[in-house]
Amino acid sequence: MSDQTDEANLLIVDDLPENLLALDALLKAPGIRVHQAESAEQALELLLRHEFALAILDVQMPGMDGFQLAELMRGTERTKQIPIVFVSAAGRELNYAFKGYETGAVDFMHKPLDTHAVRSKVSVFVDLYRNRKRMARQLEELERSRREQEVLLNELRRTKAELEDAVRMRDDFMSIVSHELKTPLNTLILEVQLRKLQLGRNNLAAFTEDKLRHMVDKDERQVQSLIRLIDDMLDVSRIRTGKLSIRPTEVDIGKLVASMVENFAPQMEASGCPLLFQRPESLIGVWDEFRIEQVVANLLTNAMRYGAGKPVQVSVSRQGESACVEVRDQGIGISSKSLERIFCQFERAEGSESSAGLGLGLFIAEQIVKAHQGCIQVESEEGKGAVFRVLLPLNAGA
Structure with a gap:
């Protein structure tokens, strides 16, 4: 038999050591490893440890005989597919062959064994085993390829x-x-x-x-x-491109918001949305002053556009280790559908088609706040105005 990449294990079971030695010498070949057992119990231990291409069992053994061992093998998931060949020195009149086939054997051989016949039959079963292993590998490769293709297709x-x-x-x-x-x-x-x-x-x-x-x-x-x-x-x-510059310095956010409110007041008044703001005590943190001004300007512009000509309240307070800037309007409000995507690029609230702007203000504001390790929140219902709340850690610049 030629050398194969799949090593095939053969199990031979016989209570006489000389029979095992003779059969071992007969079956040895490149790519074949023979395991010997002098009893059914030893055979069961080997069956638990190895995968076998073929089992050659002697029928007559003390204790558990070959037929009983075969029945155990056929009743176990791990070993039920192993081909079994029975060997017996008993006369043909005992009809052992018929009983052997009944227990699931694929062949029955009488002693003395025909060397050529034994090698030929073993060769057939070893080839079948190797082909089965090869097909199993090919199926695994196909399945892996299918999974990879599925992943690629999803990507x-x-x-x-x-x-x-x-x-x-x-x-x-x-x-x-x-x-x-x-x-x-x-x-x-x-x-x-x-x-x-x-x-x-x-x-x-x-x-x-x-x-x-x-x-x-x-x-x-x-x-x-x-x-x-x-x-x-x-x-x-x-x-x-990840190039939004943040240049943190010490900033009094109360003073910053007061300045923004003062700048926006004339526009807000002209729009019928007077600004209500009570300047807080000094609240100093480390932020990029220009960028925070952008955020506040966006929120005030938003309140002016959708404020429906009603007052807009602005407040600054401390919440734990963060500063909180809140802009509350009493305008048209935001639908739940719009709330889900209000911070996306090019999004504008429903009913705002006639309003100026690219729909980038809130997107930019959120990105600036995130760059300061903060967060921006919104609460709103249609027809009931909106509250935008910016939370900025006091030491974000660190």
Whole structure:
């Protein structure tokens, strides 16, 4: 027999040592390992420790005979598939062969054994064993390959979904950007065309001091709108690439919020949303002042847009080792559906389609707060206003 990569174990059971030695010498070949047992009990111990390609059992043994051992093997899950060949020196008239086949044997051989026949039969069973092992390995490989392909397919599906989301987000972004940038640009272009027309007619009376001041104020608002939109886009780009800069210094957040409220007060009054704010005692922490101003400005802008012309309350307090900035409006509120995605990019609350902005304010605010190891919370119901709460650890800059 040729050498094979699968070593095959053979079990021979006989109560006479000389028979075992003779059979061992007959069966030894490259790739075959013969295990000897002088009793059924020894055979059972070997069967628990090894996997066998074939078992050759002597029928007549003291104690448990070969037939009883075969019945035990057939009744055990681990050994029931092992082919069994019986060997007996008894005469054919005892009809042992019939009983052997009844116990599940695949063959029955009479002593003295035919050397060529024994080797030929063992070779067949060893080849069958090796083929079975090879097929089992191939099936395992196929199953592993199937699982890998399934994982790859799921990854491809996820990637496809992510790409579709990215394309959809890009299209949404381009649509919103084109719309939002056109608004201040169109106003500026219209103003320039009107002035050019007046100058072409040599109508300098159209440029009195009051009118010029009004024009400059109007131009400044439109330019500031453009700058804000561009800054938002740049911040999103920085966030995506992990390059959003945080430069922490000691900041009195009560003073910072008071300054922001003072700056926003005229706009809020004009929108019918007066700001209610009582400056707290000094509350100092380590944060990036410019970035925290961005967060507060976004929350105040949000309250002004959706405040429905009602007062907006702003407060600053200490909660444990964190500073808490709270902005509460009494406006249109946010639906539960919108609450789930309000901090996503390019998301705007329902009913806000006519409002300015790219839908990036809250996304940027949350990323800035996270960069300070803080969190931003929102509580709202439709028609009942909204509360935005920013919690910032006092030593975030450390």
